[in-house]
Amino acid sequence: MAIVAQSSKFGTYGRPVLAWAVGLLFFFPIFWMVLTSFKTDADAVKPEFLFFFTPTLENYLNMTENYDYWRFARNSVISAVSATVFTLFVSVPAAYAMAFNPSRATKDVLMWMLSTKMLPAAAVLYPMIFLAKGIGLYDTHILIITVLSLINLPIAIWMLFTYFKEIPKDIIEAGKMDGVNTWGEIKEILIPLAWGGIASTALLVFIFCWNEAYWTVRLTTIDAATLSKLIEGNRAPEGLFFGRLSAVSTAAVGPVVVLGWFCQKQLVQGLTFGAVK
Amino acid sequence: MSDRKLPRLLQTPAVLLLLVWMLIPLGITLYFSFIRYVLNSLRHPEWTSPSLSNWRGFGNYQFVLNSKDFLLAIQNSLFIVCSILFLTVILGVLIAVLINKSFPGQGIVRVLLISPFFVMPAVNAVLWINMILDPVLGLQGIAVGGINDILDGMRTMPVLGGFFSLWPEFEPISFRATQTSAIAVIMMVTWQWTPFAVLIFMTSLQSEDQQQKEAATLDGAGTWSQFRFLTLPHLGRPIAIVVMIQAIFHLSLYAEIEIVSRGNGNKNLPYLIGEFANNNIGAASATGIFAVILANIVAIFLLRMVGKTLME
């Protein structure tokens, strides 16, 4: 109580004002992008139309009509959703095994998995293109889904491992006594109990897949190209077409940002890897 | 016992997939790094397809080591990663402490703050370098222009005009230039990842022992001493996590570097590999191997640091 009483003026006025200022400052670039997306390309660079202008949907119409936005968006959804599903399909059993039946090597295996994430993509890009073209998978959904799954697998396993370790071992053992087999343990006990953790892992993997640009841009041309590729294509004439650029960007990041808002709390808990209790 | 072996087998698909994902491309990269292999060559058409007869030994490695960009790229990689880590941790701790206590609209501020983390890195870079930092058309240009206009107005004032005419015109900074492009990258990535640090630190602060703080208050510890001796040590593990995860992501920064200046004055290792790969695959592969070695050094260091806390 004493602490509350002490923080007199700063607590009542200073903290909220400062906190709101920081929050707005961080959000400003996104706000600016959304605002600009409703300006014409010409208005977007004029100081006199900074905040007051006649809003237009021209950029969005242009984007859907001339830039085939929906095809890119569809590809993004297909590859991000499939990759997320596939990642979970592989990582849930793996994390289960590591959390409840650890061997002496488990810790090292986990470390090694995370270290594959540090492998510079650029170092293996060329071999990957070479291989992909060799087996005829270049610019296909299969390839993109596989690559997205693989680069997110380590993070997914780590997050799930963290969540699973929170489940008391006793409950799993009670299940063993009650006669569940391994599959039953996963289906009847693990998944219902760790549902929140699995959902937020899925969400994070989805976001990372959606935002991935390095591989998706370089391993696709048209058929499997995602929204990152659309951004890539629209940023070329630097300093021009701010309205159009903003509209494309808003349409590309909007769904994920909104999704993130709803799940931020659960997401953060998973990302702490259990270091924060 | 069969019901112990099966669960352990469940991790093999993941292990095998990652092993393949790591070893096959790495093997090919290793192979390419020892041969002459270019995409276009008029004088040596035989070098345009990978073959053991074009063996070059450590030639590609020597070539890379002698190229002036290589050392710069390593320095720059480390400079960018370390700056971002430093800034995000400091800002993250400060903001987390600021918004940890409840105030009107805390939930909304949290949502506003986390938003940058979900933005596509490519969009982040495009947004910042064009619409915010552009010296003419971006907000920076517009702001500097506005200030100069006001100054111009003041110069014509009757008495004080003489004083203001001594002031120089402000020059907007071009963040695509050699000296400043790394700053722009650091700025935009810090914007994107500070929210991540804030939220993790905040989660941790909420688990801080309030009784301990009350005891400290009774012992006469002020706000600063409490922060220094209780809060900061409490944040030790989350800081380690934030550093590790960010290092993993930022060592392979690419989109931001490319979009800001196309590597002008600001190459990191991945970008240098990309440049070599435009034609000289052998050199690109050799650089790739160097990058793998660097990543492993960092990885060992980081995993040592955090590894223990993760298994507890």
Add this chain to the structure above:
Amino acid sequence: MGRIVLDKVTKSFGETQVIPPLDLTIENGEFTVFVGPSGCGKSTLLRMIAGLEDLTSGNILIDGEDATEVPPSKRGLAMVFQSYALYPHMTVRKNIGFPLRMEKMSQAEIDERVEAAAKSLNLVDYLDRKPGQLSGGQRQRVAIGRAIVRDPSAFLFDEPLSNLDAALRVGMRLEISEMHERMQTTMIYVTHDQVEAMTMADRIVVLQAGVIEQVGTPLELYHKPQNVFVAGFIGSPKMNIFSGPEAEKHGAATIGIRPEHTDVSMSEGTWKGTVGVAEHLGSDTFIHVHNTGLADMITVRISGDISVKHGDTIYLTPQAEQIHKFDAQGLRIE
């Protein structure tokens, strides 16, 4: 049915052997308590019987059949965990019925058995709640219910009462004892609380560092502890144990005398000392006596009340036939 035989069972974690070769037979219908200080291996031993822990060597026989390699659920045993280990996402009804569902029993029969178990455990009103909405004692009952429905050949309890408060613990202790009287099923019960062991057990197994110190009925352990460890572990307040010249007078290296077997006088007696703290419980008085020259402190227990205060001089006389004598190895001398 439910005779469990441990045959030269050992357990090692890495290099350290926590249980050296151990033989033990638990008879059908017997209520056996494993008791010992924490870390003595009693829980490990129970988990090995359950099948949750592999044996390093040796065999476990259940009703004459080798069960060493049999998975936990096929051993016909039911276990009640210290943390209750209820499934938090299932209602009480589902929790209790879960093992039956895993046996692929028909829904009608599951319902019937769950109802019966719930009735016997006073859980009927809570069947549709989730564990999170129950009190500690109710959760404990659900855990027991989940064990009962399977109609196991033996029950295993792993410190089931240690998470309950003192009053509830006494109540549950009685309930479990009554349950055993009613069902006459083998029960193995692990605890570090010697009061639980003394009050519930048909037979107590005292363990220390993975080694069985003594097996016997509660009163055997009380009256004839085989060694100094058991003498000190069983009984409350603890037996006074000391060596030195006084022990040699009795021809032993160490002697022990229980607090309740010492007579007290304010004027004369065998040993003289000063009163430290006197604890008045009403029914009994515990007096802690210092400066006897025998040990740092001698505790005596007197039935009823006695008016002594701190610093009083007091005389103690042990009841000669109640003195326990031990040799230099700490083993009992008859």
